[in-house]
Amino acid sequence: MNILVTGSNGQLGSEIKDIAIYYPNFKFFFMDLPELDICKSIQLEVFFNDKNINTVINCAAYTAVDQAEEDAEIAEQVNAKGVLNLVNALKKVDGKLIHISTDYVFDGTSFLPYQESDPVSPIGIYGKTKRAGELAVINSDIDSILIRTSWLYSAFGNNFVKTMLKLGYERDELGVIFDQVGTPTNAGDLAKTCLDILLGKNSANISMKGKIYHYSNEGVTSWYDFATAIMEFGSLDCKVRPIETKDYPTPAKRPHYSVLNKSKIKTDFNIEIPYWRDSLDKCIEKLKSK
Numbered sequence: 001m002n003i004l005v006t007g008s009n010g011q012l013g014s015e016i017k018d019i020a021i022y023y024p025n026f027k028f029f030f031m032d033l034p035e036l037d038i039c040k041s042i043q044l045e046v047f048f049n050d051k052n053i054n055t056v057i058n059c060a061a062y063t064a065v066d067q068a069e070e071d072a073e074i075a076e077q078v079n080a081k082g083v084l085n086l087v088n089a090l091k092k093v094d095g096k097l098i099h100i101s102t103d104y105v106f107d108g109t110s111f112l113p114y115q116e117s118d119p120v121s122p123i124g125i126y127g128k129t130k131r132a133g134e135l136a137v138i139n140s141d142i143d144s145i146l147i148r149t150s151w152l153y154s155a156f157g158n159n160f161v162k163t164m165l166k167l168g169y170e171r172d173e174l175g176v177i178f179d180q181v182g183t184p185t186n187a188g189d190l191a192k193t194c195l196d197i198l199l200g201k202n203s204a205n206i207s208m209k210g211k212i213y214h215y216s217n218e219g220v221t222s223w224y225d226f227a228t229a230i231m232e233f234g235s236l237d238c239k240v241r242p243i244e245t246k247d248y249p250t251p252a253k254r255p256h257y258s259v260l261n262k263s264k265i266k267t268d269f270n271i272e273i274p275y276w277r278d279s280l281d282k283c284i285e286k287l288k289s290k
């Protein structure tokens, strides 16, 4: 399998790179801007032909949720048109796609963990463009698996965990929102799941035809509780204060509740998903050892 990992310098792409050595049967091509731009269809096709690409894990995305409210066109280009370009390139080689999407396709008005079949209704530009990307995959007839994830963090790249560690080191006290509830995802756990799915580990009979799955770590938390745990595992003395969403206005609205139901991915691929606190602990240990 010749696997192209797009957006490979981002959080998820870097985590895949980090464990690629444990998957010797795969030949990986790790690519990011400016060398490979998923918005450039000709560039993609040339790359596919040169390297005989037959599989893509699409980690490329426009992920700046607030900035997207101003940059709608760029977000649409990357999150929707770029995905369509990948789909079209894969069609020509009869290839497979693992595409990553987001909890932000839901409006957050539920009180029950979202299932794959629940109606979507994104409330911001980022979520809307990611939904358009989902539709490009769903409406194609290529072999594909679409995985929605939430609150992604990693030892690589920029994210909430690294921001909290920095602020916790600099400040004595910090206000963090407690009325948005979801589940963090260690990108390393998701990276392993993507590669195990491609390997057919524990799941040889599952077809990749237009499947949608949800994946996050286990459990439920708020940003406030998440930040408190980050201070705890980071051995930082900073006091975290709960604040309401209305006291921390942002350009983009965010879902108040975006817990994902993961029963389907656990059953189909026979995987155990780590509890969010355990995975957070591991990530912070990894950061400490860097």
Ligand SMILES: NC(=O)c1ccc[n+]([C@@H]2O[C@H](COP(=O)([O-])OP(=O)(O)OC[C@H]3O[C@@H](n4cnc5c(N)ncnc54)[C@H](OP(=O)(O)O)[C@@H]3O)[C@@H](O)[C@H]2O)c1
Pocket: 006, 007, 008, 009, 010, 011, 012, 013, 032, 033, 036, 037, 038, 039, 058, 059, 060, 061, 062, 063, 078, 082, 100, 101, 102, 103, 130, 149, 150, 151, 152, 153, 157, 158
């Ligand atoms: N981060 C989260 O909290 C979160 C939550 C739920 C779902 N997700 C989804 O999970 C996936 C992985 O997210 P992530 O956090 O790993 O993202 P990330 O760290 O922002 O990485 C995305 C990568 O894609 C690159 N990229 C942007 N435009 C591109 C283009 N036109 N062609 C090729 N590469 C391009 C970015 O480069 P530049 O940095 O130079 O722009 C970056 O290296 C995404 O689909 C995201 O929507 C993320």
